Amino acid sequence: MTQSICTANQARQADTLAIQQYRIPSLLLMEHAAQECFCLLKKRLQNARSSVIVCGPGNNGADGLAIARLCKDHKIKCTVFLPDPCHLSMDEKIQWDMIQALDIPHISDLEPALKKIEQADVIIDALFGNGLDRPIQEPYSKIIQTINASNAFVASIDIASGLQATTGKALGICVHADQTLAIDCFKTGHYRNEGRQYSGQLFCLPIGIPDHLHDRLKTALLLETKDVQIPLRNSHSHKGTFGKALMIGGSQSMHGAITMACQACYRSGIGTLTCMIPDCIQEIVGQKMEFAMNLCAPSQDGTFALEGVACLDQEKSKYDILSLGNGMGRTKATELFVEHALKSDACVLLDADACWGLRDQLHLLDREAPVLLTPHLKEMTYLCQKDLKTIQEDPFDTVSTFCKEHPQCTLILKSDFTLIGHQDKLYVVDHANSALAKGGSGDILCGILTGLYGQCRDPLQAATTGVMIHNLCAAIKKDPASVMPQDLIEQIPIVFSSLREN
């Protein structure tokens, strides 16, 4: 099952549909949620000297009470802290009655509860979930402060209390979780704004809501390795079967970028590869790449000259994919190359400086053949009318809006996680790894994408598979500080064969 990433509203809708349309009682969903949480936390709770379940006034708190009941069933000691037993949701009232009837230790007075929290080694945070809708105030801010000051392991149910589930903004103070146990689906707030920093390790727990309800809600999806498919390679094939690519880039000061991109492309299965570079770097690039054909275009001041675009015009009809950008520099010629590439019939991939070169000619995206774009957050400002802060605050909306406006495009927005959008589809790849936060890493992704597109001719498949491969390449047994671009390139064959086996 592919995990959904929902806004607060979508998560609520999924709950409501499950309850109304599939007649699943909400207490049953809650029981599933509690059982899944308990299963994941059982070992820690068993080993804890003292554990506290801190419960708020809604169904998040009710989940906490249901977990306390399962602890009692398994003879695990824990204390429930419910600060305000007079104001409870309907389901929580039922859970609270059971807690009292079963004589499970519970406190409602603040001072002794804060002492318990200070001494606890495991805290379950069930204060607020999807329903937090205003800034945290007393007594909850004092409670959260004490949780954060304790040395305990903190597991938040559904979302760290204090985070708004859609925006990931901390509404005042927020629990700093070691783990978040998302109920039924991830929330966009786990990925946006402060959500990354407060959620800790994320888990998503199924509670019996039918999958297709999420499909209906068109939520973003979290991609796992099993969800991607590398293009099949028939043994009875020839180099034409696997695509002809032209990769355009390089300059006097950045010739490494285009060579790394080409190496990654070749290792990712392209049939034939031609590399177009400014003639001033002909010698150095030629020495590094005997597998690719080199085309040299005239240069000026260490980058492509304007008249170099004639070389592209002459060649462009011969290729399935034209990729532009790696180490190209931000010049008038880059803008012109972008324009002429987009006026071809081939698929076009625009990376790095080519995204900049597109900024004043976005109308060219309205074409027949597909376009792949791989901006990082800053480069995204060139592709839409938003500033960096707005994009950072809501990358989900940025990508979906762009993809609705440009249905021919597949957009890959890179940050510490990657968003991939195409028309109304939105995917997240989340393998944050600082080994990729280095120069050269984007060029390698560009090469992988070009190689994959040549084989499958499906931009979305190339994007989802390519981003996953790129991330898996970084998961090597080397300290992230020391990983070189060449290490990633050398990892490509290993990742390919492990994906093909699966």
Ligand SMILES: NC(=O)C1=CN([C@@H]2O[C@H](COP(=O)(O)OP(=O)(O)OC[C@H]3O[C@@H](n4cnc5c(N)ncnc54)[C@H](O)[C@@H]3O)[C@@H](O)[C@H]2O)[C@@H](O)CC1
């Ligand atoms: N059927 C369902 O709806 C299910 C819901 N589940 C749980 O229910 C949660 C959502 O429950 P709710 O919608 O009741 O929402 P919450 O439990 O997040 O809390 C909502 C309550 O908190 C109050 N509140 C909001 N912000 C506040 C603030 N700053 N200070 C004080 N009070 C504040 C609201 O007035 C409301 O009473 C999910 O996060 C999940 O943990 C799960 O049990 C699975 C099933």
Ligand SMILES: [K+]
């Ligand atoms: K919570």
